[in-house]
Amino acid sequence: MEAGRPDLRPRLRRGDLGRxxxxxxxxxxxxxxxxxxxxxxxxxxxxxxxxxxxLIMVGGAVxxxxxxxxxxxxxxxxxxxxxLFGQAxxxxxxxxYSLEAEVTVxxxxxxxxxxxxxxxxxxxxxxxxxxxxxxATLLRRRRRVGRDxxxxxxxxxxxxxxxxxxxxxLLEWGVRAGTLPTLSRWVRDGSHxxxxxxxxxxxxxxxxxxxxxxxxxEGIPAFRWIDRATGKxxxxxxxxxxxxxxxxxTTGHGLLADDGVSISNxxxxxxxxxxATMSAVGRSQEGRESRLAISQFLARPEGLARGLSRTLSExxxxxxxxxxxxxxxxxxxxxxxxxxxxxxxxxNGVLRDLNTMLVADSMLRGRRAIYVDYVDxxxxxxxxxxxxxxSLAALEGIDAVLTQLEKVAEVAPRPYRIVVLSDHGQSxxxxxxxxxxxDLARLVSRLSDTEVLASERNTEGSSQLSAxxxxxxxxxxxxxxxxxxxxxxxxxxxxxxxxxxxxxxxxVEPSAEDERFVVFGSGNLGLVYVAGETRxxxxxxxxxxxPALVPxxxxxxxxxxxxxxxxxxxxxxxxxxxxxxxxxGVVVGDDPLARFGxxxxxxxxxxxxxxxxxxxxxxxxxDDLGEVAAFEGLVGCHGGLGGWQDRAMLVWPTDLPDPRGxxxxxxxxxxVLVGWLxxxxxxxxxxxxxxxxxxxxx
Numbered sequence: 182m183e184a185g186r187p188d189l190r191p192r193l194r195r196g197d198l199g200r201x202x203x204x205x206x207x208x209x210x211x212x213x214x215x216x217x218x219x220x221x222x223x224x225x226x227x228x229x230x231x232x233x234x235x236l237i238m239v240g241g242a243v244x245x246x247x248x249x250x251x252x253x254x255x256x257x258x259x260x261x262x263x264x265l266f267g268q269a270x271x272x273x274x275x276x277x278y279s280l281e282a283e284v285t286v287x288x289x290x291x292x293x294x295x296x297x298x299x300x301x302x303x304x305x306x307x308x309x310x311x312x313x314x315x316x317a318t319l320l321r322r323r324r325r326v327g328r329d330x331x332x333x334x335x336x337x338x339x340x341x342x343x344x345x346x347x348x349x350x351l352l353e354w355g356v357r358a359g360t361l362p363t364l365s366r367w368v369r370d371g372s373h374x375x376x377x378x379x380x381x382x383x384x385x386x387x388x389x390x391x392x393x394x395x396x397x398x399e400g401i402p403a404f405r406w407i408d409r410a411t412g413k414x415x416x417x418x419x420x421x422x423x424x425x426x427x428x429x430x431t432t433g434h435g436l437l438a439d440d441g442v443s444i445s446n447x448x449x450x451x452x453x454x455x456x457a458t459m460s461a462v463g464r465s466q467e468g469r470e471s472r473l474a475i476s477q478f479l480a481r482p483e484g485l486a487r488g489l490s491r492t493l494s495e496x497x498x499x500x501x502x503x504x505x506x507x508x509x510x511x512x513x514x515x516x517x518x519x520x521x522x523x524x525x526x527x528x529n530g531v532l533r534d535l536n537t538m539l540v541a542d543s544m545l546r547g548r549r550a551i552y553v554d555y556v557d558x559x560x561x562x563x564x565x566x567x568x569x570x571x572s573l574a575a576l577e578g579i580d581a582v583l584t585q586l587e588k589v590a591e592v593a594p595r596p597y598r599i600v601v602l603s604d605h606g607q608s609x610x611x612x613x614x615x616x617x618x619x620d621l622a623r624l625v626s627r628l629s630d631t632e633v634l635a636s637e638r639n640t641e642g643s644s645q646l647s648a649x650x651x652x653x654x655x656x657x658x659x660x661x662x663x664x665x666x667x668x669x670x671x672x673x674x675x676x677x678x679x680x681x682x683x684x685x686x687x688x689v690e691p692s693a694e695d696e697r698f699v700v701f702g703s704g705n706l707g708l709v710y711v712a713g714e715t716r717x718x719x720x721x722x723x724x725x726x727x728p729a730l731v732p733x734x735x736x737x738x739x740x741x742x743x744x745x746x747x748x749x750x751x752x753x754x755x756x757x758x759x760x761x762x763x764x765x766g767v768v769v770g771d772d773p774l775a776r777f778g779x780x781x782x783x784x785x786x787x788x789x790x791x792x793x794x795x796x797x798x799x800x801x802x803x804d805d806l807g808e809v810a811a812f813e814g815l816v817g818c819h820g821g822l823g824g825w826q827d828r829a830m831l832v833w834p835t836d837l838p839d840p841r842g843x844x845x846x847x848x849x850x851x852x853v854l855v856g857w858l859x860x861x862x863x864x865x866x867x868x869x870x871x872x873x874x875x876x877x878x879x
Contacts, residue, residue: 208234211299215292234296330594331547336862337596340540340586341436341552341854343393343446344579345386346559346817348606348825349377351567352832355576363583364601364832375832378844380605382784383706384819384826386554387417387426387447389604392847393854394443394450394552395435401426402793403703403820405636409715409792414699423447423460436854439864441550442543445536450552456539492530496522502571513611513808513816517564525564529557529575537582544586547594549863555579559607562817567609567825572817598861600854601832604847608705608824609817610808613801617739621707621799621812622700628733632697634712696726702812704820707799718796720745720753731755734799739810741823742773744789744798752789754782763789776803777822780845784822833857 212230216223224230352375355361356368367373380389383403392398405416415422427448435451437443443452447459455461503517536553543551557575565571583599590597614620619627622635701708711718711726723731723745734743735755742754742761751764756773763774763786774781777800788794801810803823811818819826831844837857844850858864 205231205234207299208296211296212292214299215295218295219288219291333862334547334595336549337598338544338547338549338551338593339858339861339863340544340590340597340599341550342579342583342586342599342601343390343552343554344558344576344601344603344830345554345556346562346605346607346819347576347603347830348567349375349603349828349830350825351576352603352830355573355580360573360577361580363580363587367832371835373832373834374839375830376840376844378602378829378831378850379780379846380827380829381780381846382788382822382827383703384605384821385417385703386604389829389847390447390554391426391430393436393602393604393851394446394448395427395431396848396851396855397430398846398848400430400791400793402788402791402795403701403706403708405701405703406708406793406795407699407710409717412713417447418459420459420462424463427460434864434867436851436858437550437552439550439858439867440548441552442539442548444539444543444551444553445532445556446552446554452550452552454543454548457536492526495526495530498571499525502565502569506565506569511566511569513566513609513615515564515612515615515814515816521564525561528560529578533557533578533582537585540586541589544589544593544597550858554604555582559817562607562609563815564817566816567607598834598837598857600834600857601830602850603829603831605819606825606828606830607817607819608807608809608826610705610801610804610806610810610824612814612816613705613739613810613812614814616810617737621702621709624734624737625698625700625709625730629698629727629730631727634697634699636701701795704813704815704818704826705801705809705811705823706821707797707801707812708795709797709799710795714796717746717792717794720747723796731797734797739802741777741800741802744785744800745796746789752786754785761785774822778827780827781822837861 209227209230212224212233213227216230224233352361352364356365356375359365364373364375368375381398383401385401385404387404388398388401391401401417404418405414407414415426417423417426431451433451435441435449437450437452441450441452441454443449443455443458443461445457449455449458449461452458499517499522500519503522506514506517533555536555540551540553557578558572561575562569562572583601586597586599590599617624620635622633626633697712699710699712711723720731731743731745734740736757742756744752744754744763747753750762750767752762754761754763754773756771759768759770759773761768761772761774761782763782766782774785785798789798799812800821801812801823803809807824809818809821809823809826831840831850838860840853844853855864
């Protein structure tokens with residue numbers, strides 16, 4: 182064997198023995214089923230069935246070279262026919278001469294099909310659920326993909342694995358406890374280092390991914406917002422909006438511009454190849470490679486059978502864990518219905534393996550830079566809590582993926598570095614509406630004595646399912662149209678869910694004559710817009726038109742601070758006993774931002790100066806347990822300030838340069854990642870371009 186090359190010679194493993202035993206049991210059961218179903222076919226008792234199964238397996242092994250030869254000579258149709266009738270011949274010979282059973286050839290044909298079906302089913306379901314089986318399948322794809330030759334095999338590639346929403350303290354505990362065995366091994370062996378980095382306000386996936394992939398975080402005030410110039414409501418995980426958001430900010434030189442691949446992200450990072458990426462769903466639909474890869478995944482036992490079995494088990498597990506949380510009185514807690522059970526099943530049962538297969542294929546093709554987003558932990562933690570067993574199990578699943586990718590890297594046509602990062606952290610706490618008996622929209626309606634259009638539903642997890650479905654579709658088939666329709670239902674186009682009128686205590690239709698507000702919840706950060714305004718409304722104007730609104734919000738026990746624009750001092754953060762004039766750095770009374778970290782004034786100022794900023798930013802309280810109150814129906818949340826949501830993590834190989842100082846902002850992290858790519862020789866052929874910086878905005 183060549184030095185430095187992995188040993189790929191076949192070896193007998195415990196998994197191989199297990200599959201053989203399952204096949205043997207399946208064949209025995211198949212013979213018994215055939216005895217029950219087929220007239221004149223009787224294999225005898227279980228002992229005779231087991232003996233016959235052993236002999237049939239041996240006979241099949243002897244026959245396999247003939248099948249291969251037949252496939253070469255006759256093509257796949259001839260091989261299938263030879264396989265079906267050849268196995269029937271083996272069954273007839275074994276039963277007639279070895280066990281002296283009286284069977285006809287045609288009965289043997291039917292019996293052989295039954296035996297093959299049951300035996301295959303046993304091996305299929307019994308082995309498809311293991312990570313080892315998936316890893317073996319990924320390595321076997323080396324032969325099918327062909328391990329493309331690359332022009333620069335000495336240049337290392339980089340796989341960026343985004344573990345969505347994982348806070349640094351949770352990573353640190355998992356590494357110390359060894360419950361994340363792959364990451365723990367990397368850090369303990371010294372091959373990787375880990376560090377905390379700080380996302381800026383708002384701590385959401387759209388902002389962080391735009392910063393990480395494109396180097397700018399400007400113009401995205403939350404997950405949803407209003408463009409005042411057009412009156413359009415942008416929703417970051419809606420395909421048309423994601424495409425528009427990216428088009429307005431890309432320089433063409435994103436993180437993945439040099440032979441990169443984007444998998445299951447909101448934005449492309451200017452990657453030439455994309456899979457299930459929200460801003461490029463149209464490109465994915467046009468890519469035959471995407472549909473082919475997904476079809477191959479679902480056509481194999483490790484894809485379809487594992488996906489089906491894990492999907493069902495995830496649904497059962499979720500329903501049991503939700504019921505257990507209610508019985509035990511776990512707090513904080515939210516309602517976990519069937520819709521989340523199905524979402525969790527799709528993310529953990531299918532998309533994790535599908536994403537891993539797409540990453541493995543890209544590695545085996547020698548692509549230089551690959552960025553994939555695993556939302557498993559983030560989605561479960563939203564509904565269960567950031568440290569509940571089901572959330573930690575989802576994180577452990579992502580850790581297992583790292584082992585699989587590590588093994589794929591051993592046989593890839595170029596060496597690979599694996600970088601693991603999160604786009605933000607996550608905080609938790611009882612939902613605002615559960616704590617105080619009314620949500621933010623109803624509170625604003627009551628204080629302002631107006632109608633409020635509200636949207637406080639989180640769709641981050643379902644958006645990745647939606648992108649997956651849409652990217653496998655098209656318009657040329659019934660199935661494609663059905664998949665496209667399913668993606669629309671998962672991410673409905675109408676972002677505003679209803680109108681709240683606290684005066685009447687019920688939902689009403691909006692009236693064009695009346696003033697009203699639009700309220701969005703983004704974790705524990707609320708965005709309040711006066712509908713129809715083309716510019717940001719100042720504190721003086723709000724006080725004149727809605728005199729009880731701002732004082733009522735500031736005095737509310739569930740509100741930590743309110744940010745509003747003033748004519749004299751610019752943006753001001755207001756608290757119950759003081760204010761912080763963030764433009765001037767002047768604090769009057771008690772600083773309402775003091776509990777939210779040293780970066781809070783800087784972060785609030787940047788967010789408040791954006792033209793897209795709402796008329797009011799409302800950040801929830803941060804209580805004595807370090808918990809917040811989400812304005813959405815979530816236990817775990819991110820978007821505002823407080824708790825672990827602005828404590829993200831980064832794990833990188835030690836042969837890459839250490840970051841220079843603390844990393845503050847996703848745009849700063851982008852510069853670190855681009856520096857690593859350039860250190861490895863990437864991006865040399867890209868025209869030079871000035872990377873956007875946070876201080877470019879006036």
